[in-house]
Amino acid sequence: MDKIFRYSFYDLIRGRWSISYFLFYLIITIVLFSFSNDVSMVVISLLNIIIVLVPLVAIVFGIIYFYNSKEFTELLLAQPIKRSRIFVGQFLGIATSLSLAMLLGIGLPFIFYGIFISSEISNFIVILLTGTCLNFIFVALAFIIALKNNNKIKGFGFATLLWLFLAVIYDGIFLLLLILFNAYPLERLALGLTLLNPIDLSRILIILKLDVSALMGYTGAVFNSFFGNIGGIFLAALSLIIWITIPLFFIINISNKRDF
């Protein structure tokens, strides 16, 4: 696993994708800073980019990498190593290189603009950690889709649909449920629905840090006890970790049973 990880990471980090992804974040962050010197405003603007773009790029890139390296993966499968080590290693290689591109692209301008002496440092760290988790989750989901579909076009279609569903459609259904069942106490349902979608989960984790005031403005007891203490952030973070480990388990399981 460590060897496959190391070499796929070497390979990816020197690839055109990683470098352009890094440059993209670098430019976006610098542009945001040029509009506003207020670190907290830049953090808020980055929120939308992170919860929408990171999952999309991770799932698309994960799919493309998987199909593109099909032949090399077959060569690896003929070597005396466990199957799970190959796929977990590749998964870690992609997720780590994407995360590194994101961390450096966003991080360097922030360091330049003095994040370490800013009170926003904890928000900044939460954004980066959440973005990293999203990278890992969506690369893992991409691997599951690719392992399940030999057909490239189908796999690609499923991946983009899954992203569209989790990033947009899910919240539409969520909102509709809240409006339709307005007469019932919905707080627990709302919290539950949030934990079931990694994008919503990341959004909540970040706004728990950024917009607590707005969330606290609504006085529901369940929300308050959830958002009001460290336990809420802890639970949300734990759920993100679970969102990485369960797909990982599926990757191991499917790859062990599959034909190549």
Add this chain to the structure above:
Amino acid sequence: MSIKDAVSTAREGDQIIIDGGLYFESNITIDKKLHIIGKNNPIIDGSNSRTDEVFVIQADSVIIENLQIQNVGPSFVKDLAAIRVQRKQNFIIKNNTIVGTMFAIYLEYAENGEVSRNTITGTESNVLSAGNGIHAWNCQAIDIVGNTVINQRDGIYFEFVNDSRITNNVCKDNLRYGLHFMFSNDDEYSNNIFTNNNAGVAVMFSKNIIMHDNKFFNNWGGSSYGLLLKEIYDAEIYDNYFNKNSIGIRVEGSSRINYSNNDFINNGWGIKIAGGCYDNNITSNNFISNAFDLSIESTINSNTFDGNYWSRNNGYDLNGDGIADEPYRPVELYNYIVTKTPEATILLRSIFLDIINLSEKVTPIFTPHNVIDNTPLMNRLYF
């Protein structure tokens, strides 16, 4: 010689100097015009008696200064204070440090007095047994200047207090309100700082209150706000700064109020208006990076919202006059949904909401038609 002895032997108009030391004394009634002044930091300790206060002023023109008074109360039966002024005029209470008392300064039926530069720190954590820092009841023409009130129930409390001014005070970490008005008219508060209170300022059942140059920040929590206006009329609110409050200003049943030149930045809601609010003018304010700039719970609206800067407005200005060419509706669809279904707050900053907000902006269906800024500004105002 005890302080009490000194007071009883003193004559009208005398000055009593209390030298440094720890005095365990209480129920010191001042029944003649005296100037009591501390030297070398004397400390007067009320020994946490459940019945006794320290100074009770029952004469006109009394001055108390430079003392430290501590450990008065609490009591569940009686409001106990470090310094109480009863039915008298022309008092001055200044430069005192009051620590761990139920009420610090309690004014009843007092007139033409001054409470200035005192530092008041409560030690209670339970709102039921805590008292107010500066408490005024049925008073006239009082000046509250430059005090710091920390961790009391209300920092400053006014009930039936008219023609008074509250300036340059700092109220923070109070268990209920930083400043609380009830049934008080023709008062003015300015240049105060209200931060980290359960709620910043509550103005209730009062008329003709002028509020300006105050800072309200970090008043957040369950039902918290920077400023609550409840059943008040004819007020002026200008040059204030609201930052990181759950709600900048919460307005209920209040009419004929002018809001101008205020900054609303990074709040949950900038202004949240409940039903029964008429003829309010919200003009020349900055609404910047609030989760929701403005929310209106009633469908009937006779309020105006012209000439503000809204950071969420993506309008354009082709003729370059600094005013966006299209009117701006500050109540977005999501904002409207949250008013009806508060649980939807959990979807804050979801991309789906950006999409429906945009489509509502293109063809407004749900959001109130008459909540509109006809002359939205392109750039932030600096006051």
Add this chain to the structure above:
Amino acid sequence: MSKLVIRELHKAFSKNQVLKGIDLDFSSNGIWTILGPNASGKTTLIKAILGMVIPDSGNISINGETITNNWKYKDKISYLPQIAHFPDNLTVNELLKMIQELRNRTGSLESLIKEFDLKPFLNTKIDTLSGGTKQKLNLSIALMYKNPIYLLDEPTVGLDPIAVINLKKILRKLKREGKLIIITTHIIPLVEELTDKIIFLLEGKIKFCGLKAQLQQNYSSKSLEESIAALLQD
């Protein structure tokens, strides 16, 4: 000597039955060639031996040890995939190092690098290599270890004539050393020149398995090509 035995091997991909009861005893060492038209099951058979395709039923064993749910036996097998596709941004050296690290064995690369003329490319990124050079690299990876079993899928595809000659030389040497070499190819002259035994697959079944000469004898044809044509019409 290592003995590779395949018994009653069945494999279907969804409804498509690809292997229909394959029985094979690779009883002698030397070069075995698997022939057959497209979609006859050649690649699936090789992948089954490598554990990449999991059989529906049947058994594959090496020296009496079944390969199901096992991966360590691959240490004894060298594999040459048909398509050479490697990580674009690694250099040739890094890739060779990676394979050796994965197998935990140092391969003898020096002679291969010389014979396939790879020296100038060792520090080149793989995505800048030509197809032929990539195939030479592919061969070097497959041949760098002395293993009892070699599985070579279309080994001459994309090679220049000099490289083909060198490859043949190496294969003959391996044969002399008593290795089991299993090749798939479409190139009949290569079969005629090198092969000891022929396995002919058709629609998932073994149509013929035996010595090259015997195939020709069976159909009393003059050339191998003719015998194969006869086999197909049979």
